[in-house]
Amino acid sequence: MTVIALAGNPNSGKTTLFNRLTGSNQYVGNWPGVTVERKEGKLKSDKTITVQDLPGVYSLSPYTSEEVVTRKYLLDETPDLAVATVDATNIERNLYLTLQLMETGVPLVLALNMTDILKKNGRKVNIKKLSYMLSIPVVGISALKNANIDKLESEVKHALNKKEKYPLPEYDERLESALKMIESNIVGLVPEDSTRWYAIKFFERDERVWDEVKLDATRKKDIEHIIETAEKVFEDNSDSVIVNARYEYIARIIEMCVIDEKDFSMSMSDKIDEVVTNRWLALPIFVGVMWVVYYLSIQTIGSMGTDWINDVLFGEWIPNFTDSLLKSWDVAPWMNGLIVDGIIGGVGAVLGFVPQIMMLFLCLGILEDCGYMARIAFVMDRIFHRFNLSGKSFIPMLISTGCGVPGVMSTRTIENDKDRRMTIMLTTFMPCSAKLVIIAMITGTFFRGQSWVAPSAYFLSILAVVFSGVFLKKTRLFAGPPLPFVMELPAYHFPKAGNVLRQVASRARSFIQKAGTIIFASCVLIWFLMSFNFRLQMTSQNQSMLRYLGEFVAPLFAPLGFGDWHAAVAVIAGLIAKENCVGTLRISFGGANFAQALHSTYSAMGAYAFLAFNLLCAPCFAAIGTMYKEYGDIRWTLYALGYQTGLAYFVSMLIYQGSQIVQLRINFESVFLSLVVVAMIVYALFIKKDENDKLYSVEKVPVGGKI
CATH class of the missing domain: 3.40.50.300 (P-loop containing nucleotide triphosphate hydrolases)
Incomplete structure (x- = not known):
């Protein structure tokens, strides 16, 4: 082969x-x-x-x-x-x-x-x-x-x-002489075709090569003497000698082969970057761009398709047609309920948001293909570094806007183990396509016409990342200065329609496949739990297993503004797949008008707290499995899930209880809980470790190491 x-x-x-x-x-x-x-x-x-x-x-x-x-x-x-x-x-x-x-x-x-x-x-x-x-x-x-x-x-x-062998590049005569002497010492010990490469690596004192190639003491001494002599001749260390030699060689090539007709003019990309990456303008431009993306996706173009699918296609046509068809076939009532209320109602509630998701991916695909996404990483690196965080951590977070699984996997590129562990923990804070369904539901139901809500979810995620980074960097587990972030900014160019549309189609197909498999199975399970009691007898919603299970958990969410069984079971179902939050709510409210049922059950800020909690809490099972695979240790995984869920709880509590105070619905519970959360945040941000704690240890700790 x-x-x-x-x-x-x-x-x-x-x-x-x-x-x-x-x-x-x-x-x-x-x-x-x-x-x-x-x-x-x-x-x-x-x-x-x-x-x-x-x-x-x-x-x-x-x-x-x-x-x-x-x-x-x-x-x-x-x-x-x-x-x-x-x-x-x-x-x-x-x-x-x-x-x-x-x-x-x-x-x-x-x-x-x-x-x-x-x-x-x-x-x-x-x-x-x-x-x-x-x-x-x-x-x-x-x-x-x-x-x-x-x-x-x-x-x-x-x-x-x-199958021709090509001549190898030749550098300074003095360097070539040293390399040839090293080659004579390693002949027969390394592959013949790679002798030159090994000689250079020996010269650079590459530890892996010195350990890999078995040299006797005499040859080691001879090679070390050759290197020391060359370092004296060049008045530089050996690896720098090689680097300089290569760049001198490249400079000669460029001088002979590259014709520059605009030596003193800036390229169009450079001119754009002077504005887009400007120290003062970069962040406002980024905020404006993301506002436009979410405005188009959630409020205008995307919502047109979603409204039609939710209200007409899955609201009237398909349920009514299916119900009539099943009744004409004299299908059992429980089967009718499973198909119409469970499958069509649950899966349809999720599929209704496909237009908004496709519009979001279209906007993000255009930004990525034209080169702006790379600038976002550059801008965020500048911000992250002020908080002792590495800008390299933002790349996985950008990827997570599509799906948290590849976002977590992409943390492999982060060399520093502490930064990598922390990034795995924080990456799933970003709103992925599954969480977009929740954002769209809350925005369309409680904040229709208010364009700040959807982008606020994106920036809430970034604030959670920054806060967590500042706090976690003060702990022994993650302490240490961030590594410098070096990245290439590709030239701007017009997006290729084929590239962007292929990306949109691929992500939309993945979302629909998920709705047809995981969401489908989850909706069947939720319908079963809502339609049967613990004796496996078909019963009303009020006597169902789902209600009893939900009411057992619901008090935990009361301080967050959504302490009823509908929201409680939706949060739990969201651990399987975040889209389940919407499908579960739709099924649990039965045949009632979904939007009206939500309005009559939750306040606007309670709904926003529900959004914030599901945005920041433990991700879906697929992402949790990926986190475990990347950590290689169940303890690290549980630690990460505990932190995510704890932070989500306190942030949601602050949002809801704070809104109660702002709306002058002042009571002891609201004031007390808000003060507790604010005090914890202030303590986390400004606590200082004792200088003798050796906080900034630089020793390497394996990713799967003990906590």
């Missing part, structure tokens, strides 16, 4: 190229021993060729799990060919990885991506000269526009058939 590996920096277009080359012939899994996603597929034009999409990395130094996976694969599994995906708009940094790939000895083809954007910026690359100077095949492509992909495939197949 022939294998080619795609390697490149993050945001170089590598995954887009992978999708172009393989189409739907893909397999997604994990690399053995680590929680890094593994993608492979078959080349569309030749199913005998397997394409391996390696994790995006900036170098082959083993500092992150992605770098370890990439270099281990290239050296141990040795693909037949590697394709280096290089972002033409950031060619200097991208070529740094290319040189390291060449040094491994794996045959290489360079795919120079985004050449169309480079041309718009007034620059161009002499492809033939670049190929000549690197001594490897180079193909200019645009993976996004599917330009020259066939030419790249042809070059890859030609290189596979040719």
